Amino acid sequence: MQLAPEIFKAYDIRGIIDKSLTPDVARAIGHALGSEARARNLKSIAVGRDGRLSGPSLAGALAEGICAAGVDVIDIGCVPTPLTYFAAYHLNADGCVSVTGSHNPPDYNGFKMVLGGQTLFGELIQDLRKRIETGNLAHGTGTVRQAEVIDAYLDRVLGDVRLARPMKIVIDCGNGVAGAVAPQLFARLGCEVTELFCEVDGNFPNHHPDPSKPENLQDVIRALRETDAELGLAFDGDGDRLGVVTKDGQIIYPDRQLMLFAADVLSRVPGGQIIYDVKCTRNLAGWIRQHGGEPLMWNTGHALVKAKLKETGAPLAGEMSGHVFFKERWYGFDDGLYTGARLLEILSARPDANAALTELPDALSTPELNLKMAEGEPFELVRRLREQAAFDGANEVITIDGVRVEYADGFGLARPSNTTPVVVLRFEADSQAAIERIQAAFRSAIDAVWPGLALPF
Template sequence: MAPQLSEFVKAYDVRGLVGSQLTPEVMEAIGAAAVAVTGERSWAVGHDMRDSGPGFAEAFARGAVKAGASVVEAGLCSTDMLYFIAGQRNVAGAMFTASHNPAEYNGLKLCLPAARPIGLDTGLADIRDRAQAILDGEPAPEAQTPGTVTQEDFLAAYAAYMRELVDLSGIRPLKVVVDAGNGMGGHTVPAVLGDQLLAGLPIEIDPLYFELDGSFPNHEANPLEPANIVDLQERVRVVGADLGLAFDGDADRCFVVDADGEPVAPSTITALIATRELAKHPGSTVCHNLICSKAVPEIVAEHGGTPERTRVGHSYIKAVMAEKDAVFGGEHSGHYYFRDFWFADTGMLAAMHVLAAAGETDRSLSELSDEFVRYTASGEINSKVADPHAKIDEVATHFDAQDDVETDRLDGLTLAFGDGSWANLRPSNTEPLLRLNVEGPDKASMEGLRDDILRIVRN
């Protein structure tokens, strides 16, 4: 029996178990379906360091070529490098990665030319259904004249483009620990920041886990989890670094710690980068998802920009950025989006902005980032519930009777209170979970609101 694609084709991409769900046959069917559904005849295909990546990339290319598309195989790529290829060459893209998922997983992220996202509501559902039909026995689309396959290495071109966007040559000397988590940062960081391509760059890189290894022998490549940045924090303190950077498995996300090893919240990084982009592009729009700190829209407005609030998820924020021609966008999860990068997310470019900001001042990163911290946040709290939407309605009913609360349903339920506190409660796309984020003007107000909502959710 053919695998059921609906079990592992998610809202924004494909994530599944290698062998039982993801097979070369599945990827060949998706390749053929992607060409048929999108009509795109030029594709770039890349993969991360997972063992199954090269075979899956070849299978996708095989299906696409039979359907009449020409494919350039880019080999080892970070996800943002694949977006770079799709943008620079104006081709559709297929990136084989499961990001931070464990070793037994792989996945696929698709995009249209200019790195425009493909999600369930923008073509992925149709690709899924067409591929399922092929796997169930329907003939795959086959062009009278098959396409061609070529190979090309884009690493040097990607590195050069990144250095054009953020000039690091004039900053003060910095010592930086970088934890690549055995992921694709170990491939891209040396090219962009390494001495072999940038003689005289005033950055000393202290590398952690740069060896590409899809079994993740040291820790999961998910720096959003505190346990996975412990080694980075310790190394920063031991070597006396100015800051530390951690990338996830496919290096499209970047997390930052200061010289004391303390995490710098993604909302703080969003506000910091926003001020830099607004200095170059005054009056521009900056997007932030609805669980970023309230400080982000405040700081954007104070610097002459227009803050634009979006739903959580890269396909949503990319669409709003393109619609509003936003110069920059940030998410609580460590995804950062740039107009100069085809509105796509890139951990590398965010890291370079942090390095530039730190290197343009004699102050420490903690002193610099304090300018952008105004509230106390709970972090994301997950609760397993049988009926997420019923629980959201129950929480809404509880607060309806209060005079000083405003509610909206842009993404789950958001509550905003007169004292500046707010909370967002939204369902997971993939699990029976509710995700709660709370922020307040001080710790006591945040904790009081957090506990009030959790009592209802977990009752």
């Protein structure tokens, strides 16, 4: 079978429908995944899918492939990705797959995969491709059965989270699959909910379901202005990421959300380790220490953070992209819906939710800036920076994931994306002048190792 190698990404499999990702390809991937499950003596895999139009055919083909390897499938239907992760625990399945294109355009879809509690990433995903290409496949006859998990998930969250007072909120699901669960979850938590785009529609007719982009939060900002709601929550296409907007229209980015969660978790887990990725604000480390915790900066990527969470036993982790992982009271997987519930629990105990959020430490920062290059070039550029660049006046150069250069008054970051051929750049500082100075240092460092690039800053 002809496989497009580019669909086998760092953290998942993702491709364009009817081009690089077809039902035949999905069936082959299912067969390889089932074969890997058999090699690990695993017997059952839960399969859920987001609201994309291609979901039913891809999920069906994937299930056929898993069964062809002799592994049973539990079909949980159209649910947010976190509910697929939850299903593995609730149904005692040995693994799970979410058929999802996350926040990609409507013509994309893909697979996020877990086997035996381990999220597949990196070489483990490449190994599936090798199994298909070499025919290293198990054979058998698995069965498919249906199961419903939404009610059990709602009961589990409602048994864990308690609001100190009723709240009025706006939720925007961007026509993603979170709309199948979020309205009833927050209503049952005791909220008065203004719903935006909660009808699941794989065409995404209103705006793109990616709350990390400010332009996708304008409807929430408008609704907060026009109603008496005190907070806005927005979810990405498959419900594993959260966006937060205050009453006065400020976007609270995930690294600042993490401050609130860290202070709360550390009140019950003193001395706990809090993991965050290299894109997060430098205000986070001091805040975590101030609240009695131990900060740990780590690689970007939901699969990589989950692996570190498992290894360290940390009670909480978070990424700048909006993935937050609660191990304290929860399972350690990224779940935008549960994260939203935990946020409301904290804020409902405060008289002024807006102030509780806006008072969190902040700094001047740029959004993520993308330097587009040819396939493979971002990694080479960052390798050259790591080995050859000089950053005068820097306090520290951190190289766990790209190059993050810390100064007394800010930081600059350049890291290769694991999903698209770009170098991701981000700058933060105490003043605009400091940001410009750090950008100038990066400009000259990049120019010294790779002249002639048109930089996005």
